Amino acid sequence: xxxxxxxxxxxxxxxxxxxxxxxxxxxxxxxxxxxxxxxxxxxxxxxxxxxxxxxxxxxxxxxxxxxxxxxxxxxxxxxxxxxxxxxxxxxxxxxxxxxxxxxxxxxxxxxxxxxxxxxxxxxxxxxxxxxxxxxxxxxxxxxxxxxxxxxxxxxxxxxxxxxxxxxxxxxxxxxxxxxxxxxxxxxxxxxxxxxxxxxxxxxxxxxxxxxxxxxxxxxxxxxxxxxxxxxxxxxxxxxxxxxxxxxxxxxxxxxxxxxxxxxxxxxxxxxxxxxxxxxxxxxxxxxxxxxxxxx
Amino acid sequence: xxxxxxxxxxxxxxxxxxxxxxxxxxxxxxxxxxxxxxxxxxxxxxxxxxxxxxxxxxxxxxxxxxxxxxxxxxxxxxxxxxxxxxxxxxxxxxxxxxxxxxxxxxxxxxxxxxxxxxxxxxxxxxxx
Amino acid sequence: xxxxxxxxxxxxxxxxxxxxxxxxxxxxxxxxxxxxxxxxxxxxxxxxxxxxxxxxxxxxxxxxxxxxxxxxxxxxxxxxxxxxxxxxxxxxxxxxxxxxxxxxxxxxxxxxxxxxxxxxxxxxxxxxxxxxxxxxxxxxxxxxxxxxxxxxxxxxx
Numbered sequence: 168x169x170x171x172x173x174x175x176x177x178x179x180x181x182x183x184x185x186x187x188x189x190x191x192x193x194x195x196x197x198x199x200x201x202x203x204x205x206x207x208x209x210x211x212x213x214x215x216x217x218x219x220x221x222x223x224x225x226x227x228x229x230x231x232x233x234x235x236x237x238x239x240x241x242x243x244x245x246x247x248x249x250x251x252x253x254x255x256x257x258x259x260x261x262x263x264x265x266x267x268x269x270x271x272x273x274x275x276x277x278x279x280x281x282x283x284x285x286x287x288x289x290x291x292x293x294x295x296x297x298x299x300x301x302x303x304x305x306x307x308x309x310x311x312x313x314x315x316x317x318x319x320x321x322x323x324x325x326x327x328x329x330x331x332x333x334x335x336x337x338x339x340x341x342x343x344x345x346x347x348x349x350x351x352x353x354x355x356x357x358x359x360x361x362x363x364x365x366x367x368x369x370x371x372x373x374x375x376x377x378x379x380x381x382x383x384x385x386x387x388x389x390x391x392x393x394x395x396x397x398x399x400x401x402x403x404x405x406x407x408x409x410x411x412x413x414x415x416x417x418x419x420x421x422x423x424x425x426x427x428x429x430x431x432x433x434x435x436x437x438x439x440x441x442x443x444x445x446x447x448x449x450x451x452x453x454x455x456x457x458x459x460x461x462x
Numbered sequence: 463x464x465x466x467x468x469x470x471x472x473x474x475x476x477x478x479x480x481x482x483x484x485x486x487x488x489x490x491x492x493x494x495x496x497x498x499x500x501x502x503x504x505x506x507x508x509x510x511x512x513x514x515x516x517x518x519x520x521x522x523x524x525x526x527x528x529x530x531x532x533x534x535x536x537x538x539x540x541x542x543x544x545x546x547x548x549x550x551x552x553x554x555x556x557x558x559x560x561x562x563x564x565x566x567x568x569x570x571x572x573x574x575x576x577x578x579x580x581x582x583x584x585x586x587x588x589x590x
Numbered sequence: 591x592x593x594x595x596x597x598x599x600x601x602x603x604x605x606x607x608x609x610x611x612x613x614x615x616x617x618x619x620x621x622x623x624x625x626x627x628x629x630x631x632x633x634x635x636x637x638x639x640x641x642x643x644x645x646x647x648x649x650x651x652x653x654x655x656x657x658x659x660x661x662x663x664x665x666x667x668x669x670x671x672x673x674x675x676x677x678x679x680x681x682x683x684x685x686x687x688x689x690x691x692x693x694x695x696x697x698x699x700x701x702x703x704x705x706x707x708x709x710x711x712x713x714x715x716x717x718x719x720x721x722x723x724x725x726x727x728x729x730x731x732x733x734x735x736x737x738x739x740x741x742x743x744x745x746x747x
Binding site: 481482483484485514515516517518519544545546547549550551553554555556 | 626627629630633634637647648650651652654655658659662717719720721723724
Binding site for chain 2: 361362365366368374399401402405
């Protein structure tokens with residue numbers, strides 16, 4: 168196996184040879200190329216969330232991983248690194264265009280250094296670029312995709328957290344709970360809601376629960392079923408359920424799954440539902456002799 | 463395993479302490495029906511707070527108890543169904559139709575008081 | 591075949607874990623059901639295992655309730671049978687499998703038994719549709735005079 172020489176290679180048109188040549192060049196010029204890259208990152212006003220030292224440190228790691236991937240032709244290590252890097256920089260507010268930008272800058276820095284070195288031998292330069300291009304593209308892709316996937320995962324988690332928080336079970340009066348539901352409910356969220364509600368009834372000793380679905384645009388049969396089951400379970404805990412904000416579409420869905428709407432306690436809007444609940448609880452009735460008639 | 467049954471004025475309170483076997487449930491049924499007769503109780507509270515599972519047999523038996531007790535002129539209310547148990551019951555498709563439920567002992571007593579008052583009103587001739 | 595994305599189910603038939611005193615314990619559990627006390631025992635085992643596996647209290651209750659129904663069916667119709675609890679592991683989830691089997695008279699018309707009208711509201715209903723509603727997966731095999739085996743699974747979310 169011939170050691171790659173700094174002089175133009177001979178008749179071998181084996182891309183492996185040129186790749187090795189390329190990698191050797193990148194290793195030899197590591198310091199200078201990293202610095203150039205870091206400089207250009209700053210010039211392009213990318214990674215502004217990070218300090219110069221941090222940029223250089225990350226640039227070093229990316230550079231080494233880049234060269235490693237070029238040399239080995241395997242990308243697992245690079246993928247793992249990309250995910251790891253993303254995990255660290257996403258909370259710092261680094262965005263996708265920045266990550267794509269810096270990877271493309273590195274490509275450019277390396278390509279230019281290849282031009283500079285092999286400009287006297289155009290055909291050699293060509294062959295080296297032929298070896299370089301596909302690998303470089305794949306690397307850019309791997310890093311960008313890794314970053315985007317990590318970002319999507321984080322966004323999903325955040326949305327989930329918001330969903331959980333945005334459906335609190337509110338105790339507005341003694342013995343009265345309100346559960347305002349907003350958005351589309353999937354089966355998992357439906358389960359969460361039921362758990363929170365039933366536990367809330369127990370904790371707050373609620374006698375009336377107002378479930379407001381004004382903010383729910385649509386509900387499929389399985390979630391509608393789940394809603395009905397929740398209402399039935401609530402009754403077993405001795406509480407009355409009032410449903411408010413029932414749209415004609417959702418009413419239709421309920422009827423389709425066999426719910427007898429006349430058996431469900433519904434009121435047009437949330438305010439009306441709260442008033443009805445207060446009436447049931449005896450808040451607005453002037454107390455007279457016999458409470459037995461109030462319910 | 464015997465379920466302790468306490469007498470509280472006109473009411474009987476059966477507090478289930480732990481998981482009940484089918485035989486235990488049937489014994490409870492017989493005990494309650496007998497004692498309602500002996501004490502002429504007006505109401506029965508069955509506290510199932512400690513029951514971690516209510517299956518078809520438990521549900522059916524409790525319904526039977528409520529039915530038999532009503533035949534003796536008394537009201538029955540089940541209290542303390544745990545949230546998870548309530549949900550499992552509903553998912554299983556069991557109905558506790560005809561059986562009153564309340565959140566806890568306090569609510570159960572309140573319910574029985576009200577039910578007794580309503581019945582008392584109906585029994586009395588209308589005041590002039 | 592690469593593991594990523596593959597949903598091969600590695601049925602962890604024997605999930606071995608170190609017990610309290612360091613000895614390895616096998617977590618497959620088998621309960622013979624013959625009396626009403628066995629029903630309580632099977633439920634308890636199911637709940638304990640489900641909780642140890644990290645199922646939510648709500649799911650553990652669903653599991654225990656399903657076991658109760660299945661065990662009761664065994665005793666009602668076959669007098670004697672077995673409930674087996676098996677932890678499951680997939681690449682993306684873990685779960686619990688419950689097998690209720692007996693060598694009893696079997697169910698002549700399984701389809702009918704799975705219809706909702708044939709449920710526990712009747713005095714001696716099988717309650718199978720209800721059990722199916724409690725769990726994520728449900729399978730039944732039954733042959734007249736040979737016996738019945740119901741397999742249900744619940745996955746941890």
